[in-house]
Amino acid sequence: MHHRPVTQTLPSTRTTDFEIRAVEDDERRSAYTVFMEALHEEPPDDEKWTLAARAYEPGRAYGAFAGDTLVGATMSLTSDITVPGGGVVPMAAVTGVGVRTDHRRRGVLTGLMRRQLADLAAAGEVFATLHASEPTIYGRFGYGLGTLARVVRVKPPRARMRADVPTAGTTRLLTKDEALTLLPGAYQRLRPRRAGVMGRAPSWWAMCYEYRLTHMRLRVAAHYGPDGEIDGMVGFRSVEIPSDDPRVNAGVVVLDFVGANQAVENDLWRFLLGIDLVDDVTVYMRPLDEPLEAMLENAHAVRCEWDEELWVRVVDVPAALAARTYGAADPVVVEVVDPILPANSGRYLVGPHGADRTDAPAALTLGVEALGMVYFGAWRPSKLAGIGRLAVHDPAALPAADRLFATDEPSWCGSLF
Numbered sequence: 456m457h458h459r460p461v462t463q464t465l466p467s468t469r470t471t472d473f474e475i476r477a478v479e480d481d482e483r484r485s486a487y488t489v490f491m492e493a494l495h496e497e498p499p500d501d502e503k504w505t506l507a508a509r510a511y512e513p514g515r516a517y518g519a520f521a522g523d524t525l526v527g528a529t530m531s532l533t534s535d536i537t538v539p540g541g542g543v544v545p546m547a548a549v550t551g552v553g554v555r556t557d558h559r560r561r562g563v564l565t566g567l568m569r570r571q572l573a574d575l576a577a578a579g580e581v582f583a584t585l586h587a588s589e590p591t592i593y594g595r596f597g598y599g600l601g602t603l604a605r606v607v608r609v610k611p612p613r614a615r616m617r618a619d620v621p622t623a624g625t626t627r628l629l630t631k632d633e634a635l636t637l638l639p640g641a642y643q644r645l646r647p648r649r650a651g652v653m654g655r656a657p658s659w660w661a662m663c664y665e666y667r668l669t670h671m672r673l674r675v676a677a678h679y680g681p682d683g684e685i686d687g688m689v690g691f692r693s694v695e696i697p698s699d700d701p702r703v704n705a706g707v708v709v710l711d712f713v714g715a716n717q718a719v720e721n722d723l724w725r726f727l728l729g730i731d732l733v734d735d736v737t738v739y740m741r742p743l744d745e746p747l748e749a750m751l752e753n754a755h756a757v758r759c760e761w762d763e764e765l766w767v768r769v770v771d772v773p774a775a776l777a778a779r780t781y782g783a784a785d786p787v788v789v790e791v792v793d794p795i796l797p798a799n800s801g802r803y804l805v806g807p808h809g810a811d812r813t814d815a816p817a818a819l820t821l822g823v824e825a826l827g828m829v830y831f832g833a834w835r836p837s838k839l840a841g842i843g844r845l846a847v848h849d850p851a852a853l854p855a856a857d858r859l860f861a862t863d864e865p866s867w868c869g870s871l872f
C-alpha cells in the first residue's frame with residue numbers, strides 16, 4: 456500500500472487563540488510530543504523519535520499553534536477497510552490525537568477534527584476510523600462505535616484445549632528482523648475477508664510492530680501452514696500481575712492476533728496457552744463470534760468482557776453506501792444528516808441493488824454518527840430507533856433496514872493503532 460498524502464493547500468484556520476494547519480516535516484516531533492504527553496508518556500528521546508517518525512507519513516498530520524507553539528495535534532495513517540460484501544475502500548486510520556493540558560476545552564480538538572475531516576473528504580478517503588481513549592470524545596465529530604469485540608482473559612493452568620480441535624501447522628517465535636521482514640507481506644496474503652479488517656501500511660508496521668519490538672518488549676510468533684507460508688501471527692508481551700500462585704506472577708498481554716482461518720487461530724491459542732509460568736493470558740479485540748469457550752475442556756477458564764473496538768466516521772457517504780452489499784429486503788429511503796461535511800447530507804435509496812441518491816421522502820433519518828454504528832452491522836437500526844438515535848417516519852421500513860444492514864458475521868478490525 457502506497458502512502459496517500461491528504462493535507463490540502465487550504466488556508467489555515469485562525470481564531471484569536473490559535474491556528475490550525477498541516478504540520479511541516481520539522482514540526483512532526485512536536486506533534487508526537489504533545490500526543491505522548493497527553494497520554495502521560497515521556498517525550499521521545501532521539502532514538503524513540505527516529506522510529507516514531509516513520510508513523511508520521513508526509514502530508515497527513517495537523518497541528519494547532521498558539522503563536523509558534525504547537526499545542527494540539529492529530530494525524531492519520533494511510534489504510535483501507537473491508538466493507539460488508541468484501542469490497543475494500545480507502546480509509547484514514549486516525550491516531551496521534553492530543554491537546555496540551557494548558558490549552559484544553561477551548562476548541563483546539565474541534566478545530567483539528569474539522570480540518571482533518573474536510574481534507575480527508577477532499578482527498579477521496581471514504582472512511583476515517585480510530586480507537587478512542589474515551590468514548591465521550593468523538594461522537595460530536597460524527598464517529599460512531601462501528602465494530603465491537605471481546606477482551607478475553609484465560610487462566611492457562613485451568614485451560615486445556617479439547618483433543619478434537621483441529622491443528623494446521625506449526626508456530627514459532629520470530630526475531631525482530633524476521634518479524635519486520637516477513638510479516639507485512641504475510642499479512643497481505645492472509646488478511647481475513649471479514650468486514651472491518653484494515654490494510655496495514657508501512658507506517659502501521661513502524662508504529663505497531665517496530666516501535667514495540669524495540670522499546671516495549673513485544674515478542675512475535677508466526678504460524679506456518681503445511682506449504683511453509685506464514686498464515687498467522689501473534690504479538691504479545693509479558694507483564695507482572697498479582698497471581699493466585701505465589702510462584703508465578705507473570706501474565707501475557709496479546710496486542711495482535713490474526714490467522715488466515717479458524718484452524719490457524721486454534722494453533723495460535725494453543726501456543727499462547729502453552730507458555731509456561733503464566734497465570735493470565737489477556738487478549739484484546741477478539742471477534743464476537745470466536746468459539747474460544749467451546750475449544751476448551753473447561754470454559755470457566757475464560758472470562759470475557761465486552762469491548763468497544765473501531766470508531767467509524769463515514770467521510771464519503773455516497774461512496775460508502777455504494778461500496779457495501781445489502782441483505783434481502785424491500786429498499787428503504789434513508790436520510791443522512793452530516794453538519795460537519797454537509798455534502799454527505801441527503802436521502803439515499805438503499806436496497807439489495809445498492810444505494811443511490813434520491814428525492815423520495817425519507818422513511819428513516821439518522822445522523823452520520825449513527826450511520827457509522829449501523830454500517831458494519833454492529834447495531835441494528837431498530838435498536839438505535841428504540842434509544843432515540845434514529846428517527847422513524849415509516850415504521851415498516853425499520854425491519855427492512857435491519858435486514859439490509861445485517862452482516863453474516865460480526866465485523867471486526869483486529870488492528871490496533
Ligand SMILES: CC(=O)SCCNC(=O)CCNC(=O)[C@H](O)C(C)(C)COP(=O)(O)OP(=O)(O)OC[C@H]1O[C@@H](n2cnc3c(N)ncnc32)[C@H](O)[C@@H]1OP(=O)(O)O
Pocket residue numbers: 493494527549550551552553554555558559560561562563564565566585586587588589591592595
Ligand atoms: C485516536 C486517539 O489518538 S485517542 C487519544 C486521544 N487523546 C487523549 O485522550 C489525550 C488526553 N486528552 C486530550 O488531549 C484532550 O482532552 C482531548 C483531545 C480529548 C480534547 O481536546 P480539547 O481541545 O480539550 O477539546 P475541545 O475543546 O475541542 O472540546 C470539544 C468538545 O468536546 C468535549 N470534550 C473534550 N474532551 C472531552 C473528554 N475527554 N470527555 C468528554 N468531553 C470532552 C468538550 O467539553 C467540548 O464540548 P462542547 O463542544 O460541548 O463545548
